[in-house]
Amino acid sequence: MHSNHRKLSVNRASLIHKIRYAARHPAKVAPHLRRTARDAWLRLVHRDHVAYYRAVMASDTARDPAAAVGSRSQERWLALGAMQFDYLKGHGLEPGHRLLDIGCGNLRAGWRFIDYLEPCHYYGIDISPDILISAKRTLTAYGLQAKLPHLTLTRDLTFDFLPDRHFDVVHAHSVFSHSPLHVIEECFAHVGRILAPGGFFDFTFDRTEGREHHVLREDFYYRTETLLTAADRHGLHGTFMTDWESLPHGQSKIRLTPA
Ligand SMILES: C[S@@+](CC[C@H](N)C(=O)[O-])C[C@H]1O[C@@H](n2cnc3c(N)ncnc32)[C@H](O)[C@@H]1O
Numbered sequence: 001m002h003s004n005h006r007k008l009s010v011n012r013a014s015l016i017h018k019i020r021y022a023a024r025h026p027a028k029v030a031p032h033l034r035r036t037a038r039d040a041w042l043r044l045v046h047r048d049h050v051a052y053y054r055a056v057m058a059s060d061t062a063r064d065p066a067a068a069v070g071s072r073s074q075e076r077w078l079a080l081g082a083m084q085f086d087y088l089k090g091h092g093l094e095p096g097h098r099l100l101d102i103g104c105g106n107l108r109a110g111w112r113f114i115d116y117l118e119p120c121h122y123y124g125i126d127i128s129p130d131i132l133i134s135a136k137r138t139l140t141a142y143g144l145q146a147k148l149p150h151l152t153l154t155r156d157l158t159f160d161f162l163p164d165r166h167f168d169v170v171h172a173h174s175v176f177s178h179s180p181l182h183v184i185e186e187c188f189a190h191v192g193r194i195l196a197p198g199g200f201f202d203f204t205f206d207r208t209e210g211r212e213h214h215v216l217r218e219d220f221y222y223r224t225e226t227l228l229t230a231a232d233r234h235g236l237h238g239t240f241m242t243d244w245e246s247l248p249h250g251q252s253k254i255r256l257t258p259a
Helices: 015-024 026-045 049-063 074-090 110-116 129-141 181-194 224-233 242-246
Strands: 099-102 122-126 150-153 167-172 195-207 213-215 219-222 236-240 252-258
Touching: 015 026, 026 049, 049 129, 049 181, 074 110, 074 167, 099 110, 110 122, 110 129, 122 129, 129 150, 167 181, 181 195, 181 224, 181 236, 181 252, 219 224, 224 236, 224 252, 242 252
Parallel strands: 099 122, 099 167, 122 150, 167 195, 195 219
Antiparallel strands: 195 252, 213 219, 236 252
């Protein structure tokens, strides 16, 4: 399988990796220990994953919304949004399409989709109220009020409040990289219902070709086969998007269509 610059066999949860990493990046040890302590506390208070990750997002967003969605700087925030938008446009996204952006964050890509799509055709959902408030700030900053996007808080991925066969494109960028398998499977079990005829669901994930693992239950690493097999269980056909691999991004992308 095609791979770019990434180390696909590393197990970031292993002690040996942690020791080697700490030796190479001593300045990162103290912040990582602080994060470990914070996350341990948050996992104690919030037993279910979504509640836990919502608390992680509240803490991260309070510090810096761009960093909370994974961008080190405003420049990277803009570049990562452009990468998502250009990719979907290159794959046929049209202004008349309806798009559901799962885990829309603070509209890093969302503002570009909103700008491009017809009014009311963008629907962003997220588990974090804090990041959705930041999303509204982004919308305001770009003067996109007239596009009337939906920005909705959710606590699960059953999509029970959305209509059948509605969305031409469902999109989840850097969301399953923060999700345990049962959250991903819940999405797979329900996304087929809301996809319009001919529609597709694109998502990114942190790929490993070694052992599947997670770090602090914040970052999850999956084998491609695991996700393709899970999708198949729910009547979805998956395609590994090889053209995404050449882009300067740490994750891989799969496209699902009803089988
Ligand atoms: C790394 S950020 C990416 C945001 C956006 N997709 C982007 O690319 O800028 C991940 C986002 O997904 C949200 N999220 C995490 N798990 C989720 C879930 N199970 N359902 C919906 N949103 C989720 C987080 O709150 C966060 O806003």
